[in-house]
Amino acid sequence: MPSVSVPATTRGGMPIEVRRSARRKRTVNAVFRDGVAVVSIPAHFTRHQEAEWVQRMVDRLETRAAAVPAPDPAKADSELEQRAMDLSARYLGGAARPSSVRWVSNQNSRWGSATPARGTIRLSKTLIGMPSWVVDYVLLHELAHLIEGSHSPKFWRLLESYPQTETAKAYLSGAAFAAARGLKGEMAED
Structure with a gap:
């Protein structure tokens, strides 16, 4: 055997x-x-x-x-906005209130971005298919930027209550590493 x-x-x-x-x-x-x-x-x-x-x-x-399902364009942004509000309430005491949250296809070098002055959040469609806890982390990260613009100690304290922060950061690091080298799918067996 x-x-x-x-x-x-x-x-x-x-x-x-x-x-x-x-x-x-x-x-x-x-x-x-x-x-x-x-x-x-x-x-x-x-x-x-x-x-x-x-x-x-x-x-x-x-x-x-695992996977966040591919969004239905007609309702994807409203669902993402609701998800952001739920995460803000649960982990940020409702302090982050975005004016809009949407999926975008023109953001290939970042997972997400926020414009605090406008209260807008954009998530890259490259996140679609990643585990939901990873997408939630990226969404929370951008929500935290609506409260604190820089990656200061205050910013990172805002994310301490989310239990998957470090694991999600590691996951995204690995995904970025693989993408930069053109690696896709599962590893081949020897």
């Missing part, structure tokens, strides 16, 4: 933590918690069963949580 191993990270780069439980007899569970994919399995699983179930459950988690 070939050797099997549990991947250290998800396809999106999030760490994977496997928890074995003596109380768990047959069920396997997986959740994203604080930037980690946590997979709980029965303690009696073999290494082969562990690898199989971890991969299956991480794939299921990523499929479920």
